[in-house]
Structure formats: structure tokens, C-alpha cells
Amino acid sequence: MEALASLTVAVLVACGVYLVLRARTFPVAVGLSLLSYAINLFLLFTGRLVSGAPPLIGAADRAADPLPQALVLTAIVIGFGMTAFVVILALRAFGQLGSDHVDGREGEP
Amino acid sequence: MNHWPILPLILPLMAGMVNLLLTDRAIERQRMVSLVCGVALLAVSLGLLASAATGEIAVYRLGDWPAPFGIVLVVDRLSALLLVITALLALPALVHACGGDDRRGRNFHVFAPLLLLGVNGAFLTGDLFNLFVFFEILLIASYCLALHGGGAERVRAGLHYVVLNLIGSALFLVGVGVLYGLAGTLNMADLAVRGAALSGTAGLFTAASLLLLVVFGLKAALLPLHLWLPALYGSVTAPVAALFAIMTKVGVYAILRTCSLIFHPFPAAGWTDGLLPPLALVTLLAAGIGLLGAPRLRLLIAYLVVLSVGMLLAGIGQFTVASIGAALYYLPHSTWVAGGMFLLADLIAAERGQHDDHLVRGPVPARPLLLGGLFFLGAVAAAGLPPLAGFVGKLLLLRAVPIPGGVWLWGTVLLTSLMTLVALSRAGSRLFWGTTGETLARAEESGWRLVPAVLLLALSVALSVGAAPASRYAEAAAAQLLSPGGYIEAVLGGEEKP
Numbered sequence: 001m002e003a004l005a006s007l008t009v010a011v012l013v014a015c016g017v018y019l020v021l022r023a024r025t026f027p028v029a030v031g032l033s034l035l036s037y038a039i040n041l042f043l044l045f046t047g048r049l050v051s052g053a054p055p056l057i058g059a060a061d062r063a064a065d066p067l068p069q070a071l072v073l074t075a076i077v078i079g080f081g082m083t084a085f086v087v088i089l090a091l092r093a094f095g096q097l098g099s100d101h102v103d104g105r106e107g108e109p
Numbered sequence: 110m111n112h113w114p115i116l117p118l119i120l121p122l123m124a125g126m127v128n129l130l131l132t133d134r135a136i137e138r139q140r141m142v143s144l145v146c147g148v149a150l151l152a153v154s155l156g157l158l159a160s161a162a163t164g165e166i167a168v169y170r171l172g173d174w175p176a177p178f179g180i181v182l183v184v185d186r187l188s189a190l191l192l193v194i195t196a197l198l199a200l201p202a203l204v205h206a207c208g209g210d211d212r213r214g215r216n217f218h219v220f221a222p223l224l225l226l227g228v229n230g231a232f233l234t235g236d237l238f239n240l241f242v243f244f245e246i247l248l249i250a251s252y253c254l255a256l257h258g259g260g261a262e263r264v265r266a267g268l269h270y271v272v273l274n275l276i277g278s279a280l281f282l283v284g285v286g287v288l289y290g291l292a293g294t295l296n297m298a299d300l301a302v303r304g305a306a307l308s309g310t311a312g313l314f315t316a317a318s319l320l321l322l323v324v325f326g327l328k329a330a331l332l333p334l335h336l337w338l339p340a341l342y343g344s345v346t347a348p349v350a351a352l353f354a355i356m357t358k359v360g361v362y363a364i365l366r367t368c369s370l371i372f373h374p375f376p377a378a379g380w381t382d383g384l385l386p387p388l389a390l391v392t393l394l395a396a397g398i399g400l401l402g403a404p405r406l407r408l409l410i411a412y413l414v415v416l417s418v419g420m421l422l423a424g425i426g427q428f429t430v431a432s433i434g435a436a437l438y439y440l441p442h443s444t445w446v447a448g449g450m451f452l453l454a455d456l457i458a459a460e461r462g463q464h465d466d467h468l469v470r471g472p473v474p475a476r477p478l479l480l481g482g483l484f485f486l487g488a489v490a491a492a493g494l495p496p497l498a499g500f501v502g503k504l505l506l507l508r509a510v511p512i513p514g515g516v517w518l519w520g521t522v523l524l525t526s527l528m529t530l531v532a533l534s535r536a537g538s539r540l541f542w543g544t545t546g547e548t549l550a551r552a553e554e555s556g557w558r559l560v561p562a563v564l565l566l567a568l569s570v571a572l573s574v575g576a577a578p579a580s581r582y583a584e585a586a587a588a589q590l591l592s593p594g595g596y597i598e599a600v601l602g603g604e605e606k607p
Contacts, residue, residue, distance in 0.1 A: 020276060025268070032275050039282045046290035068289065071238055075282055078245050082275055085252060089271055093264045102272070104265040 001049050009045070012038035025090035025100045032086060036079035043072045113160075114169040114182045116153045117192055117229040120146055121222035128218040139218035140207045146222055147200040150229075154192040161189035162582060164589065166599040168235070176600050177299040183235040185596060186586035187437070191232045191362055194441045195355050197568060198448050199225055201561035205452050206348035208558050213258040213346060220257075224250035224352060231359050235600055237288065237295040240363065241281050244328070248274050251356060254349045255341060266340040273337050277327040284320035287313055298600035301370045301593055318372045322364065322384070329360025329418050332392040339399060342411035347455030350407070351448035351565070357414055358444055361421050365433070369590040370597075373428065385426035390521045393419035397528035406454045406466035409536055410447060413491050416525060417443030423518055424506050430591055431509035434584035438576075439502030442569050446490045446499070449565030453483055456558065457540060462549045468536055473544045481541040483562065488533040490569045493526050498572040498579075505580060 012034055019031025047068035055066035090100070097104035124146035128139045160167065161184055169182040184192075203221060211217040227247025234240050252274075255267045289295055291310050292303040307314055323334070330338040338357070342350050364385075396416035403409035420443070424436030454466055457480055464471030474480045493499035503522060510518050572579055589595065 020272070028272055032272065032279075035276065035279045039279045039286075043282060043286045046286040048290075067295075068286075071285075071289075074238075074242065078242070078278075081249070082245075082278070085249065086271055086275060089252075089256075089264070089268055093268050096259075096261050096264050102268065104261065104268075 005041070005045050005049060009038050009042050012041070023101055023103075025093060025102055028102060029083065029086050029090055033079075033083045036075075036083065040072050040075055040079065043075055044068055111167065112169070113153065113157060114167055114184045114233060115171075117150060117157070117233065118182075118226055120149050120153065121226040121229065125219050125222040125226065128222065129216075132216060132219070136212065136218075140211070143203050143218045143221060144200075144207070146225075147196070147203045150225065151193075151196040151200055154189070154196040157184050158189040158193050160184075161186050162585075164585070166589075166596055168599050177294050177296045180239050181235040181296070181600055182233040183596065183600060184233065186582065186589050187362070187365070188232045190437065190441070190582070190586055191358065192229060194358070194444055195225065195228050195232070197441075198355055198444055198565070199352060201452070201564045202348045202351040202448060205351065205455075205558075205561040210258075210346050210348050210455075214256070216253070217257055217348075220250045220253045221348075221352060223247075224254060226250075228355055228359055232362060235297050237285055237297055237300065237367075241278070241285060244281065244359075245278060247356065247359065248278070251353065254352065255345050257349055258346045260344075262344045266337075266344045270337050270341045273327065277324050280320050281324040284317045284324065287317035287320070291317070296600070297366070297370050298593075298597040301597055302601070304371055318367075321367060325360045325363040325367070326388070327360070329357050329364065329422070330392075330415050331360075331388055331418060331422060332395050335392060335395065335415050335418075338415055339403075339408055339411040342414060342451075343405060343408040347452050350410075350451040354414060354444050354447040354451065357418050358421075358440060361418060361425070361440070364422070365425050365590065368425070368428075370593050385422055386518070389419050389422035389426050390517060391419075393423065393521050393525045395419075397525035400532035401528055403532065403536075404468055406457065406468060406536055406540070407451070409468075409532060410450045410454055412532075413443075413450065413529070414447050416529065417447065419525075420503070420506070420522070423522065424509070427510055427515075427518075428591075429509060430584060430587045432506060433587035433590060434580065435502060435505035435509050437583035437586050438505055438572075438580045439499070441579075442490070442498040442502055442572050445565045445568045445572075446487060449562050449569070450487045450491060452562035452565065453480070453487055456480060456562065457484065460549065461540075468539045470539070470543055470545055472547050472549045474541070475548050477541055479559070481537070483559070483566065484537055484540070486566050486570075488537055490566065492529045492533055494530070496573055498569050498576065501573060501576050501580070 016031045016035035016038055019027045019034060022028060047065035050062060050064045053060055053062040053064045055064045055069060057063045093104060094100045099105060124142050127142050131138050167184040171180045206217060224247055227243050227250055230243030231240055234243060252271050255270060256263055285295065288300060291307055291313055292300055294300055294303060327334040342353055393416060396412050396419055399412035400409055403412055421436045421440055424432045457474055458466040460474040461471045490497040490499050493503045507519060507522065512519060
């Protein structure tokens with residue numbers, strides 16, 4: 001299960017990095033959200049992969065670590081807000097600069 | 110428990126919220142709230158500084174949870190110093206904004222206090238994840254402030270800034286996650302204790318520390334992560350640029366805090382010795398070259414900010430009490446002077462019509478003696494000429510690094526000082542002497558518009574006059590940082606037994 005988990009994070013990060021390095025704002029925004037998904041999964045996994053255990057001591061034989069779950073909730077909220085902001089900013093840049101290139105101008109062909 | 114340490118967070122948060130409710134009312138009320146918040150922050154910060162100066166480390170446990178489980182705010186000498194620097198920078202910047210810049214977009218008075226909340230929180234918190242949260246608060250406020258006033262140039266620079274910092278936040282979370290996975294705690298004092306016991310996983314620990322260096326280096330504008338800064342700082346409105354002068358220092362603070370507390374005692378993560386000094390020196394050189402090539406005054410001042418970061422990290426990278434003390438003495442000076450120069454550049458540009466702040470032949474500013482004199486004072490302060498605090502700071506730094514080992518540092522610091530001097534003299538002669546000779550006719554400005562810029566430059570003069578107590582305090586703060594036992598004891602050892 002560890003291999004599958006780390007592979008998922010790795011693929012998400014690789015796709016995110018590839019998209020963030022594109023020259024158009026839309027792939028960059030998608031890449032940023034993929035990166036934040038990868039990071040959220042990664043944070044969740046830092047509490048170790050335990051299945052079938054509630055994050056309560058004494059409720060079962062084993063207990064999952066509740067702190068990464070709290071951290072990931074915070075990270076999800078922040079990542080969601082930031083993604084919304086970057087989408088709006090990209091739209092405004094397209095409106096004001098007349099181009100969806102990240103530098104606001106078309107490069108030489 | 111004494112509740113003073115939470116006030117630097119509560120005050121700007123309340124001010125921002127109240128201003129949000131006042132959005133549709135007359136702007137005078139928002140201004141009043143912001144200024145009252147600025148004054149109150151200054152008073153509280155000075156109070157905290159006075160109590161921290163005795164060497165006492167105040168720990169505030171939120172919700173009274175014991176330390177490794179709850180979040181703590183910690184006021185030691187370093188945090189208190191940075192709170193005061195922030196408050197003294199913010200008040201003139203807010204006053205300047207009230208001169209009309211706050212009308213150039215909506216909600217300036219909502220985001221400026223929230224930026225202060227993020228900055229103060231980052232300086233106070235004793236928890237690594239909480240540091241991330243405060244970074245995000247200050248970043249989202251800074252995104253909105255960077256776009257304040259609109260315009261294509263700001264949107265372009267703002268987009269790069271936002272995307273870069275979102276990637277930085279992602280890396281921050283990876284670093285934090287790895288540290289949590291290894292040590293099972295994110296409280297910085299607890300990490301310091303447990304980090305020393307982690308010998309089997311030194312590689313992962315080093316990887317996490319390097320990730321955090323990348324993130325903090327991005328915030329601090331350390332080469333090669335500095336490229337976003339000149340474009341952004343050169344394009345934002347003057348009071349925002351002045352407020353942003355403290356933001357690179359948040360990165361520097363985070364490097365200093367995590368190094369001294371968590372990473373430096375742990376030898377495998379020793380980037381403080383191997384990586385930081387050369388990077389700082391290359392940053393200095395890059396900033397010097399940028400200064401010489403800057404075509405606009407605001408861009409030139411933005412490179413001064415990069416230069417100050419290089420200087421600070423050169424001092425911190427040596428990791429001795431004397432060199433960190435020198436950096437901490439140089440820090441307030443460089444912050445205030447950069448802020449003052451941004452405000453001054455705005456006043457000069459306003460008198461040059463369409464030439465704005467471009468360093469080309471243009472009309473004479475209407476008050477050449479007054480503005481020129483202030484520019485001269487700012488240039489002397491920024492270039493580090495005697496008798497102002499920049500000179501004292503550089504002298505302290507050079508004295509802290511003896512010559513045989515520090516020959517690279519000596520050479521780079523002296524060379525970049527010369528570059529700064531040349532660049533500022535060129536800018537000054539072009540703005541005030543190489544003119545077309547005519548003055549633009551424009552409405553008479555009242556003298557009080559000058560007050561914030563004068564105040565910030567005067568603070569640097571005050572720092573030179575009070576050099577002895579200021580450098581003593583800086584050295585005491587450095588000594589406190591380099592023996593983190595007191596910090597750890599205060600955070601972890603102090604909980605009352607039931």
C-alpha cells in the first residue's frame with residue numbers, strides 16, 4: 001500500500017510540475033491545483049497508512065494519528081482559496097493584457 | 110498568564126474586520142481605524158520589546174493547552190525586535206496611504222492590517238505549521254495589495270508572484286510533512302529536542318531542511334529565487350512597496366529561527382555553514398549589478414531590498430554571536446530606509462509628470478532642495494556611508510568576520526557598497542541635476558505629505574545616534590538565539606502542573 005500511495009503522490013506531482021511549467025495561465029492554474037492535491041495526500045500519509053482505525057485513543061486496538069488530518073483540512077481550505085484567487089487573477093490578466101501567456105505577451109514564434 | 114503577546118495579532122485582525130464592515134462608508138472612517146491600529150500596534154510592540162529586553166522569554170499558550178500539543182506564541186528578543194520594526198514601518202506607510210493612494214483601489218484598509226496580522230504572526234509563532242498559516246495570511250493580503258491600483262504592469266508582476274508563492278507553499282507543506290513524519294511534532298522547541306535524537310533518518314531530515322530553505326529563500330528573495338522581487342516591488346503603489354519592505358525580512362527571520370533552533374544543532378542538516386554564505390554573497394553581487402542597470406528609481410530601490418537580504422544572510426550564514434548581532438543591527442536600518450525611499454520615490458515621481466521615475470532627462474522637481482536633500486540622506490543611509498546606521502552595520506559585520514577566512518565576504522561587501530554608491534549617485538544626478546531646467550506647473554502640495562518618508566529616514570538617523578544600545582540589544586538577541594536552551598525551556602518546561 002505504501003508503494004501505491006507514494007506512486008500516486010509522485011504522479012500527481014510530476015503532472016503538476018509539468019503543467020506549471022507551461023506558458024499559458026490555464027494549464028498553470030490546473031497544475032497548481034494538481035500540486036496541491038498531491039501535497040494534501042502527502043500530508044495525510046505523514047501520519048502513516050493505518051486503515052480501519054479511528055483517530056480516537058481507546059475506541060479500537062489501534063488509533064490513527066489525528067494531527068495530519070487536521071493539518072490536511074487546513075491545507076485543503078487554504079489551497080482551495082488560493083486556486084480560486086489564481087483563476088480570477090488569470091482571467092483579469094487575460095482581460096488587461098490581451099493574452100493568456102504567463103508573461104502577458106506572445107513570444108517570438 | 111499575561112495576554113500581551115496575543116495583542117499584535119488581535120489588533121490588526123480587528124482593524125481589518127471593522128474596515129471590511131466600513132467598506133461602503135466614507136473612507137475617512139477606515140483611515141481612522143487603520144491609523145489607530147498602527148499606533149496601538151506600535152505601543153504594544155514597544156511594551157513587548159521592553160519586557161523582552163530583560164532576557165525574559167514570554168510564552169503564550171493559546172487555549173492554555175500545554176506546549177507540544179497546543180500552539181504557542183513566543184516573544185523573545187528577536188521576535189520583539191521584529192515586531193517593533195514592523196510597527197514603525199507600518200505607521201508611516203499607512204499615513205502615506207491616507208494621502209490618496211488608498212483611493213486608487215478598493216479595500217486597501219482591509220488588506221493592510223491583515224498583512225500586518227500575517228507578518229506579526231509569523232514573527233511570534235512557535236509552531237511550524239502555524240508559521241505556514243501565517244505565511245498564507247500575509248501572502249493572500251499581499252496578493253491583493255500588490256494588485257492595488259490595477260494596471261497591466263501590476264497584473265503581470267502579480268501573476269508571477271502569486272504562482273511562485275503557491276509553489277513555495279506546496280514545498281513548505283512537503284517540508285513540514287516530512288518533519289512531522291520523522292519527529293511526530295511541529296512545535297519548534299519540541300522539534301529541536303527530538304531532531305537531535307533522529308540519527309537513523311538524517312537524510313530525510315536534511316531533505317526537509319533544504320526544502321524549507323528553498324521556501325524561506327523564495328520569501329527572502331535569495332538568489333536564484335529573487336527574480337520576482339524587482340518587477341513586483343517596482344510596480345506596486347508606494348505605501349504597498351513600503352509595507353512589502355518587511356516581507357523579505359519574514360523569510361530572513363524564518364531562516365534564522367529554524368536554523369538556530371532546529372537545524373543548526375543537528376550537523377547533517379548543516380546548510381547554514383556550507384550553503385548560506387556563498388548564496389548570500391552571490392545575492393549581493395546580483396543586487397549590485399541590478400542596481401547599476403536599473404532604468405527606474407523604484408526598480409533601483411527594489412534592488413536595494415535584495416541587497417539588504419544578501420547582507421543580512423551573509424551575517425547570519427557566519428553563525429557567530431557577533432555576525433548575527435551585526436545582521437540584526439542592520440535589519441531595522443535596511444527595512445526603514447527601503448520603506449522611506451519607496452515613499453520618497455513616489456513624491457519625486459509625482460513631480461516629474463510623464464517621466465515618472467524613469468532615470469532620464471526630465472523636468473526639475475518643484476522642491477529640488479528639499480526632495481534632493483532627502484534623497485541624499487536616503488542614499489547615504491542606503492549606501493552605508495558614515496555617519497549613518499548602514500555604515501555602522503557593515504562595520505560590525507566586517508569586524509565579526511576576521512580577514513583570512515572572510516576575504517570573500519569583505520571583498521563582496523565592499524564591492525557592492527561601491528556599486529550601490531555609483532548607482533545612487535547616478536540616479537540622484539539624473540533626477541536633480543541632469544534636468545531640462547523647467548518645472549512642471551502643478552497644484553501646490555501640502556508639506557505633510559513628506560512626513561512619512563522623513564520619519565522613516567529619521568529612524569535610520571536615530572539608529573545611528575543610539576548605535577550603542579541598539580547594537581547591544583542586537584548582540585544580546587543573537588546570543589539568546591545561539592543558546593536555544595532558554596527558548597526550549599520556556600516553551601516546554603513552563604507549564605503549570607494541575
